[in-house]
Amino acid sequence: MDLHPTYDDVNLVLRLYEMRRETRLRQAREWFAHSFKVRTLDEMESLCPYGSDENAYFRMVVSYWEMVASFVTAGVLNEKLFFQSGREMLFVWERVRDLVPLMREARKDPGYFQNLETVTKSFINWLEQTSPGSYDPFSQRVRG
Numbered sequence: 001m002d003l004h005p006t007y008d009d010v011n012l013v014l015r016l017y018e019m020r021r022e023t024r025l026r027q028a029r030e031w032f033a034h035s036f037k038v039r040t041l042d043e044m045e046s047l048c049p050y051g052s053d054e055n056a057y058f059r060m061v062v063s064y065w066e067m068v069a070s071f072v073t074a075g076v077l078n079e080k081l082f083f084q085s086g087r088e089m090l091f092v093w094e095r096v097r098d099l100v101p102l103m104r105e106a107r108k109d110p111g112y113f114q115n116l117e118t119v120t121k122s123f124i125n126w127l128e129q130t131s132p133g134s135y136d137p138f139s140q141r142v143r144g
Contacts, residue, residue, distance in 0.1 A: 003078075003080070004078075005078040005080070005081035006078070009077055009078040009081050009082075010081070012071065012076070012077050013077070013081060013082065013085060013086075016068055017085075019064070020064075020088075024060070025060055025061075025064065027057070028056070028057035028058075028060040028061050029061055029088075031054065031057045032057060032058065032061040032092070032095070033091070035047070035054070036048075036058060036061075036095050037095065037144065038099060039098040039099065040098075040099070040102065041099070041102050041103070041106060044058075044099060061092060062092060062096060062113065062116070065088075065089045065092045065093075065116055066113050066115050066116045068082075068086070068089065068119075069089065069115035069116045069118065069119035069120075070115040072115075072119045072122075073115045073118055073119060079119075079122065079126075080126070083123050083126050083127070086123070089116070089119065089120060089123065090120055090123055090124070090127075090138065090142075091142055092116075093116060093117070093120040094138075094139055094142040094143055095142065095143075096113070096116075097117075100112065100113050100116075100117065
């Protein structure tokens with residue numbers, strides 16, 4: 001993989017930013033940031049029952065970041081360039097990290113949100129190298 005970002009990488013980052021500004025996704029992101037603090041499947045079902053707007057919001061936000069992560073894992077998007085402006089992905093991961101193993105087990109799908117997990121682990125390593133000691137306080141703030 002080329003270690004240097006290209007203009008295509010920059011254009012993709014800008015396009016991903018534009019997608020985040022779409023009205024419905026913006027509403028979903030706002031709801032997720034303020035309301036999604038679940039750690040169990042029961043809490044998930046209570047907050048986000050199937051067919052609800054909240055369930056749609058959850059799926060929109062997490063699948064958006066899973067898609068972005070897939071670009072990084074596939075080598076389509078320069079990882080280091082993305083890390084410089086993609087901290088919202090870490091926020092989302094912190095909110096779902098306890099839930100993902102439970103969802104994988106319930107769905108019998110060990111690859112569920114695997115791109116998101118892979119990229120966030122790499123992101124955390126990068127953050128600790130570039131800004132030592134910053135991740136734990138970030139995680140604590142997000143997780144409460």
